[in-house]
Every structure is written in C-alpha cells, then in structure tokens.
Amino acid sequence: MAREAGTEALARLAEERVDHRFKGLPPDATGLTLAELAAQRRNLFTDGFTTPVLALSAERLEHNLKLMETYADRHGLAFAPHGKTSMAPLLFQRQIEHGAWGITLAVPHQVRVARTYGIGRVFLANELVDAPALRWIAAELAADPEFRFLCYVDSVRGVELMDAALRGTARPVDVVIELGAGEGGRTGVRTEADARAVADAVAGVETLRLVGVAGYEAQVPGAAPEPVRAWLGRLVALAAEFDKAGRFAGAEEIVVSAGGSEWFDAVADVFAKIPELSLPVLKLLRSGAYVSHDDVHYSRLTPFNRVPEEGALEPAFRLWAQVVSRPSPEQAFVNAGKRDAAYDLDHPVAHMVRRDGTEHPATGIEVTALSDQHLWLGTAPGADVEVGDWIGFGLSHPCTSFDKWQLIPVTEADGTVVDYIRTFF
Amino acid sequence: MAREAGTEALARLAEERVDHRFKGLPPDATGLTLAELAAQRRNLFTDGFTTPVLALSAERLEHNLKLMETYADRHGLAFAPHGKTSMAPLLFQRQIEHGAWGITLAVPHQVRVARTYGIGRVFLANELVDAPALRWIAAELAADPEFRFLCYVDSVRGVELMDAALRGTARPVDVVIELGAGEGGRTGVRTEADARAVADAVAGVETLRLVGVAGYEAQVPGAAPEPVRAWLGRLVALAAEFDKAGRFAGAEEIVVSAGGSEWFDAVADVFAKIPELSLPVLKLLRSGAYVSHDDVHYSRLTPFNRVPEEGALEPAFRLWAQVVSRPSPEQAFVNAGKRDAAYDLDHPVAHMVRRDGTEHPATGIEVTALSDQHLWLGTAPGADVEVGDWIGFGLSHPCTSFDKWQLIPVTEADGTVVDYIRTFF
Numbered sequence: 029m030a031r032e033a034g035t036e037a038l039a040r041l042a043e044e045r046v047d048h049r050f051k052g053l054p055p056d057a058t059g060l061t062l063a064e065l066a067a068q069r070r071n072l073f074t075d076g077f078t079t080p081v082l083a084l085s086a087e088r089l090e091h092n093l094k095l096m097e098t099y100a101d102r103h104g105l106a107f108a109p110h111g112k113t114s115m116a117p118l119l120f121q122r123q124i125e126h127g128a129w130g131i132t133l134a135v136p137h138q139v140r141v142a143r144t145y146g147i148g149r150v151f152l153a154n155e156l157v158d159a160p161a162l163r164w165i166a167a168e169l170a171a172d173p174e175f176r177f178l179c180y181v182d183s184v185r186g187v188e189l190m191d192a193a194l195r196g197t198a199r200p201v202d203v204v205i206e207l208g209a210g211e212g213g214r215t216g217v218r219t220e221a222d223a224r225a226v227a228d229a230v231a232g233v234e235t236l237r238l239v240g241v242a243g244y245e246a247q248v249p250g251a252a253p254e255p256v257r258a259w260l261g262r263l264v265a266l267a268a269e270f271d272k273a274g275r276f277a278g279a280e281e282i283v284v285s286a287g288g289s290e291w292f293d294a295v296a297d298v299f300a301k302i303p304e305l306s307l308p309v310l311k312l313l314r315s316g317a318y319v320s321h322d323d324v325h326y327s328r329l330t331p332f333n334r335v336p337e338e339g340a341l342e343p344a345f346r347l348w349a350q351v352v353s354r355p356s357p358e359q360a361f362v363n364a365g366k367r368d369a370a371y372d373l374d375h376p377v378a379h380m381v382r383r384d385g386t387e388h389p390a391t392g393i394e395v396t397a398l399s400d401q402h403l404w405l406g407t408a409p410g411a412d413v414e415v416g417d418w419i420g421f422g423l424s425h426p427c428t429s430f431d432k433w434q435l436i437p438v439t440e441a442d443g444t445v446v447d448y449i450r451t452f453f
Numbered sequence: 454m455a456r457e458a459g460t461e462a463l464a465r466l467a468e469e470r471v472d473h474r475f476k477g478l479p480p481d482a483t484g485l486t487l488a489e490l491a492a493q494r495r496n497l498f499t500d501g502f503t504t505p506v507l508a509l510s511a512e513r514l515e516h517n518l519k520l521m522e523t524y525a526d527r528h529g530l531a532f533a534p535h536g537k538t539s540m541a542p543l544l545f546q547r548q549i550e551h552g553a554w555g556i557t558l559a560v561p562h563q564v565r566v567a568r569t570y571g572i573g574r575v576f577l578a579n580e581l582v583d584a585p586a587l588r589w590i591a592a593e594l595a596a597d598p599e600f601r602f603l604c605y606v607d608s609v610r611g612v613e614l615m616d617a618a619l620r621g622t623a624r625p626v627d628v629v630i631e632l633g634a635g636e637g638g639r640t641g642v643r644t645e646a647d648a649r650a651v652a653d654a655v656a657g658v659e660t661l662r663l664v665g666v667a668g669y670e671a672q673v674p675g676a677a678p679e680p681v682r683a684w685l686g687r688l689v690a691l692a693a694e695f696d697k698a699g700r701f702a703g704a705e706e707i708v709v710s711a712g713g714s715e716w717f718d719a720v721a722d723v724f725a726k727i728p729e730l731s732l733p734v735l736k737l738l739r740s741g742a743y744v745s746h747d748d749v750h751y752s753r754l755t756p757f758n759r760v761p762e763e764g765a766l767e768p769a770f771r772l773w774a775q776v777v778s779r780p781s782p783e784q785a786f787v788n789a790g791k792r793d794a795a796y797d798l799d800h801p802v803a804h805m806v807r808r809d810g811t812e813h814p815a816t817g818i819e820v821t822a823l824s825d826q827h828l829w830l831g832t833a834p835g836a837d838v839e840v841g842d843w844i845g846f847g848l849s850h851p852c853t854s855f856d857k858w859q860l861i862p863v864t865e866a867d868g869t870v871v872d873y874i875r876t877f878f
Binding site: 049136189212215431 | 472473474476477479480481501502503504505537559560561562565566568569579580581582583585586588589607608610611614631633636637638639640641642643775777778779780781784786788791792796797824825826827829839840841852853856857859877878
C-alpha cells in the first residue's frame, strides 16, 4: 500500500506545473506540466532556458547508476546509497531499480520525503532522539509491516530518550551501534567498552532491537588506506564479538554497514572477510556521491582511482551561466553564484565557452571567488570570453550542488532535455 | 491587474499544505494549510516541531522593518531592499508596506517570483543579456503599464545583446550605467570614459532608455569610509555630468542608486549632497540583509555601529538543532549542518541550551566545523550539554541562511509560532 502510494506520488511529480518555483526553465513553458515539457524535448541551449541553469547528463547518470550496481554485486555488498546527496525521489527510484537494497538518509525530514515516494527500506545514519520524529517513525512502522527502518545509537542517554518517546508503540525500532572512527572523529562510541554499554542499554528496553553495527570510515582521523582498514577491522570484530555474545539474538540478520564515497574499495575488501556469523549478514554500503559524481573533490578521492580496472565514475553535472560583465582584460563575471554552485570544498571549474552555437575550451578562465549571485572569473591573456557567452562549469561536491536546485533538467549529449529531476531539501 | 493577481498569489501561500516539502514542521500537522497551522498558534518547543528548525523572531523582524523604513525616510532615500536575501514574497510585501519603493533583485528568476506576487517596481542589480529572459521582461512591461523595471548596463556589447533581444518590443527597458567600484572590484565600468561609451551605445538604440547611474560601494577595494565616500562621490559626479550632457533627456526622473548593508550611512551622507539636477532624483538605497540581520558578519559591519544614535538592527534568526551525539567530553554533534546553516562567512554561534523546558547559556560550546548534516561542537570543561538538548544558534549571513529553508516559522518571544514565511530559491 505504501509502495502504491509512493508510485502515485512519483507519477504526480511529472504533473507539477512549470512556474516561478523553478530556476532556469523557459519562461514560455510556464503552465506546462513537467511531463508535457519533457515531451517537447527542448534543447537546453536554444529553446528558451534561462541562465543560470544546472543540467545533469542523462548518459553519465545512467553510467554511474550501473557502475555502482555492478560494483556492489561483484563484491557481495548490499547497497543503500545515501539519499541526502540528491534528495530526489526519481533518483531514489532509479537507484532501487538498479538493485539498491534501500536508501540511507541523515535526518527525519529526509525519511518523510523517502516514505512519501514509496521507499520501503531506510537506513538513518544518525542517532534519532527527536520525540515527535520518533513517534512519526513508529506510526509508519505500525501502518506498514513491510517498512524496514534502522538507525544509529551511540549513547546510553540516546537509548533512554528513544525508549521514552517510543514507549507503547507496536514494533520495536531496529538500531545499530555506531562505532566512532577514532578520537576527534565524528559521532559514534569511542571504544568497544562504550559500544557494549550502549548495547546493554538497548537490550534493557523493549522499544529497540539491536541488529548490527555501523560507522563512517571517512571520518577516521588522518584517513588513509591503513587506518581506514584498521577501523573497518574493528567494526567487523565488534560485530563478531556481539554475535558471539548473543547480542543479536532477536534479529533475522546482522547488519554491518560502512562506506561513503572515498573508501568503498577498503569496505569491500574488509567486508569480504567477515567470518561466518550465527545469522545471515547484510553487508551494507552507503555511498551517495557517485550518482552525479563531481569534477574536483570526488574525482580526486574516488576509490576507482585505486582500482581503475573496476571502472570509472563520470561527472554528470554541468552548470551553465552567462557572462554579464567583462569589465577588464583580467576579469569576467557570470550570473551564477553561491545560490547556484557548490562552494564548500572547491570552486567551480570553467570547462567550456559557448557562443552562437559553438563551443571552445575555457582556456585561461578560472573561478577566483563567489558572491551570492556572481562567480568571479580571472581571465589570462588570450582567454576568449565575452559578455553574453555561456560558460559550462564543473562542480565539486554533489551534496551541495543538488541542494541549490529544486528542479534539474536531464540532458542528452546534444543538449536535448529528456527529463526533470525534482529535489526536496 | 498584476497587483490583484499578486495579492491572490500571496493569499494562496497561506493555503499551501504542510507536507514533506518543508523541514522542521510537526509531522502531525501534515495536511493542514499553513493558515490553519498558524491559527493553532503552536509552540516551537513543545508542539511537535522537529529538529533542525530555523525560526525568525516576529518582534525582531518587525523592529528591523520599521528601523530601515525610518532610516530611509530620515535621510530622504527611496528604498528598494535587495530581495535576493530572503526571496520571500511575504517579506517583500511587508517591506512595501513599510514604505519601500520596490524590490531589488539579482537574476531574472527572482524577478519572476516578485512579479508572481505583485511587486510593481523592480531594480535588477545586474546586466541582463539573456534573450529569453529579456523577452519575458518585455512581455511583462507590455502587459502591465504600471510595471517599473530597471537594470544595469556596463558594456557596449551588453547594450547590443539587449537591443538584439528586445527589437520590436513595445516599451523600452530602463537601464542605469553601473559604475564599478574600482580596479579588481566586481561588475561595472571601470572608468567614466567607459561609462560615456556605454551611455552612447544606449542612446543609439530604441529598445533601451538611460535613466540613471548605480553601483555597489561594498566592492570598493579595501572598503573603508574614505574610499567608499570617494567612490560614491564619483557616482554622484557621473550622474551630474550625464544630466548636464542631456543624457537623461528621455527620463521622468534620474535614478542614483547604491547601498548594501555595510555602508548605507556613507550613502545617506553623500546622496544628501546630490546637487539639483534637471529632473527629480530618485536616490535609491538597496540594503537587503537588514530584514533578518545576523549574529556575526553584519552585526560587526552594520553602519548602525557608527551611528548608534540612529538605532540598532536585531538578529532575528535562531536555528534550533538537537544534540544527537556526545562521544567525548570535548565533543558534541547536533543534527543540523551545511544544509541548514549559513557557513560561507562564519560558523554558527551557539547561544543557548534548552533542556526539559528550561534554557541556560551555551557557555563553553563552540562550532568547530560543519558536515552536510552535522555541526561539530567543541565543548570546554564544564560545558553543560547532553544528548537530546536543543541548542539555539545565531547565524552569519542572512542570504545563505534564508536559502536553506523553504518555509520558516515566525515565532514570538515565548516560542508561539504566529506565521510561516515561504521562500523561493
């Protein structure tokens, strides 16, 4: 039933009407549904789209979806891609179609979005002690016997708060102990002793059920192959210890989860060596950034750089913005800024200049700063850029690229817009 | 007619239904209209709101709106607050009710939002060379004789591109020459000679009408009182020169515009000395950040620090997030991150800790870093913070605070939520 409602909700996305809510869409498309607009197969460059506009490559998106499906299959990993990256139900659906076990999320609002669009399995990679949100989760669990939900716990007090909020609800909430990545790292218990204390607390309440262990290896201080593998080894050992101690006695399977977008090769290697436990093991990988990949940060850090024989992700975003000022030979400005481009990890990178239907490489053009609504470009002698040119930029950090756009045209290589991806941040 | 449609559109905002689109709202309010939810006068802390949630103080918002209305009046300035800050039609409306001449915006998408909600006068503080956007503007001008629209020009090529896009339209588009703030500054012509060349180009086309000069003094390199005043003096002198040369002959009034949120005292002083020109002068101030003000950046830079006898803006935002992890005596983590808090200029500042209905100051608690969905807190010995606590944060930079929230509860001092502000980014 939840799944049917989700399918209907997805279909309704295509019936949303083009209006002032969505940046970059053609003004003369106002009033059309997104389905009608997609059916027109407009060209991003010539059919009325306005700048700035962020586009996702249809081919690269599909390539990335397939590559991680293959990767997870090959390594015997279940996959719950982190949905916080895109917060796009249509991409969640495609991830599920490409074999994903479910979707990872970070906060209850994101779970609401996923549930609205029919996601049946959610891994909440966070402790959840917000009473109204817990009661909402409990109601979802009660209403839909097929809904699978897991979240972190990393403190006895967290267990107490969860129990207080959940007292009297129908199904216990499944939790995994979060093992912190080390002193000074992010969330998660710092020691195995702390993990045992939290597990004891979980065992002492009826509202929670311990089903596994998890963490996030990219937060290992000084993350490098050896310390990351060592931490993954601790995580696996903790699972084995807990299993031996009968701590997962109430579960149907044991969840062991790790894996962002920087170390899934190490996760695959270490999880391959998980010993036989008393129950089936769900080895759950949670990488999210792969779906769009990027042009700087993850291009540099992707595990595929270490295992090129397993494939390569392709950066799927291109931000198009227009030069509105060329006040000196050293400077140019486009009409996109912090509102449109990720800027937390690296500046956007100018790739190409488009003028009168032809493109040339953006040689000698560099983003030097961002204002709210402008990118500052430094232009070297000979850089060929004029007012009116469109510049295509690559971006760094998918999570802070998606979150600046509520609707993203999906384009084929020739610029034909074939779909529109709605996000909910 | 446009105004009536705008009033209807504003009214429809209150009929939007609470659902998965909006972070922080009570799950048990799903399906209510915003008007119905506001009528319930729920308490932000006790009536089901989920964390993280950004709130705007009703009293401080009203204070800031009144203060800048008074300030502009006292100094004989017309006021077109920069709407890019909030992109909130309900705040645009309140700014107009508080005497604003119109709304300043940065990109055509923002103009579409403003027009949807009935804004009759728009100052676009950018050159606009995007052909589909220009044709849309021309259609708005043709359809609504009362619509007043102005934008920057800073290049001859820009004039040519605008003219090419606007050829054959009914009303000319009003433009002001943008005077750049100096070598290495942002957009705008670098010299008076360039300004004359652009003005000549405008005079040579029928699609544009030159009505003034403008710029943005905060981009003066090494901005300080003297260089800022010197640049404002250049801007005023350019207006006088152009007037004397008959360059504004086609206009009904001469627009002279400057003024962000850091130097409006200098703008007021220098604009007070604009000599009598051949036409009435519209001295247009464009500050935007004042509406919410902030706790760090603009608190430090506001001109009211130099003229305290004229009043003081009050920071109106408070971000509430919940502690989800306290893994060591030196660390705590809340469930808000880059998705929820401005981080481009300064980190959020922890103000208070709320536990079981009482608040204490967030002594010894400091934001040390942001992840996408977490704030990292460093906690000094004795800092009183536990898992489950709500922490109230002040933010820096209104523009990148508003843009992370599509719906913002407006709260009275006791936490009663009296209204909901919708944004369109």
